[in-house]
Amino acid sequence: MxxxxxxxxxxxxxxxxxxxxxxxxxxxxxxxxxxxxxxxxxxxxxxxxxxxxxxxxxxxxxxxxxxxxxxxxxSLNDPYSSYLSPEDYSALKSEKSGQLIGVGLELAYRDGQVLVMSVLDQTPAAAAGLRPGDQLVAIDDKSLAGLSWHDILRLMQGGIGQGLKLNYRPADGGPPRSATLIRTLLTLSALGFSALPSEVCQLRVRTFFNEFLHQQVQEQLLANMTQCSAGLIVDLRNNPGGLLTEAIQVAGQLGVEGVVVQILGRDGQVQAEATQTESLLPDTLP
Incomplete structure (x- = not known):
C-alpha cells in the first residue's frame, strides 16, 4: 500500500x-x-x-x-426551530440530566425581552437578589437589544469560576441594577417535598426540564403519602416548563386523566396528548 x-x-x-x-x-x-x-x-x-x-x-x-x-x-423564521451545535447539544443534555454550569437563572424570551422566569434556590443568582420578572438588558456590558435568543444564550455560557455581569430592570419597577455573579456547577433539584401541619403535604415541582422527573415524583409519593391523608398541594410557582413528556407523565401520576394538552401543527391538524400513567394517589385522598 x-x-x-x-x-x-x-x-x-x-x-x-x-x-x-x-x-x-x-x-x-x-x-x-x-x-x-x-x-x-x-x-x-x-x-x-x-x-x-x-x-x-x-x-x-x-x-x-x-x-x-x-x-x-x-431562514424558516420559525421560533420553534433552531440549530444546535455539538457543544450546544451537549450542554442541553447536561441540563436535562440535572447538572449544568451557570448562575441559577431560568430565562424566557418574550417580545424581544429577556425575562427571569425563576431563580433557583441556593445559587449565585439567588444570593445576588434577582427575582422572577426581572428583565435583563445587558450581559457583560453588551446590550441585548436586537440579539437573537441563540446569541443571548451564548453570552450566558461560560466556565466554572468565570464572572458574569448582568444589568437588569427589577420587576418591582425600581431603578436599573447590575450584579456580577460567578458561574458554578449546579446540581438542579427539580423536586421538593415537605410535610405541613394537619397531615397536608406539599410537592414543589421547580421545573419539568429533567428527564428523570417522573421517577423522582414516584419515589417521593410512594415514600411519603402516608403523611398526607388530609391533602396534597402541588406547587408550580415560577416553574418555567420543560419537557412535555415529563409533564404528561407527572400529570398522570397526580391523578389527571385524559387529554392534557393539544398541539396545533403547521398543517392545521390538532394532536392530542393524553396521560398513560396510573395515578399514584390513594383513592381516599380528598
Missing amino acids: ITKDLSGAQRHERRLIALVLLLSFVAGLAWPQAQAGSSQELGRLLQTLQQIRQRHPQTDDLQLMRAATAGLVA
Whole structure:
C-alpha cells in the first residue's frame, strides 16, 4: 500500500469540495421543486464560499458548514426551530440530566425581552437578589437589544469560576441594577417535598426540564403519602416548563386523566396528548 501526506492546500481544497457537495445536496432537499432563479442563487452561494476561502484562508471549514446549516434553519423564521451545535447539544443534555454550569437563572424570551422566569434556590443568582420578572438588558456590558435568543444564550455560557455581569430592570419597577455573579456547577433539584401541619403535604415541582422527573415524583409519593391523608398541594410557582413528556407523565401520576394538552401543527391538524400513567394517589385522598 502506498500512502502520502496531503499538503495544507490540498486538505483545504478537499474540505472545500466536501462543503460544496454538502450544500448542493442540502439545496436539492430544500428545493425539490426549484423555482426559476434558484440555481443561479446556488451558484452565487458557491462563489461566495470560494471567495471566503481565498480571502480568509484562516477560516475553519467546519465553522462554515455549521454557519450554513444554522442559516438554513434560521431562514424558516420559525421560533420553534433552531440549530444546535455539538457543544450546544451537549450542554442541553447536561441540563436535562440535572447538572449544568451557570448562575441559577431560568430565562424566557418574550417580545424581544429577556425575562427571569425563576431563580433557583441556593445559587449565585439567588444570593445576588434577582427575582422572577426581572428583565435583563445587558450581559457583560453588551446590550441585548436586537440579539437573537441563540446569541443571548451564548453570552450566558461560560466556565466554572468565570464572572458574569448582568444589568437588569427589577420587576418591582425600581431603578436599573447590575450584579456580577460567578458561574458554578449546579446540581438542579427539580423536586421538593415537605410535610405541613394537619397531615397536608406539599410537592414543589421547580421545573419539568429533567428527564428523570417522573421517577423522582414516584419515589417521593410512594415514600411519603402516608403523611398526607388530609391533602396534597402541588406547587408550580415560577416553574418555567420543560419537557412535555415529563409533564404528561407527572400529570398522570397526580391523578389527571385524559387529554392534557393539544398541539396545533403547521398543517392545521390538532394532536392530542393524553396521560398513560396510573395515578399514584390513594383513592381516599380528598
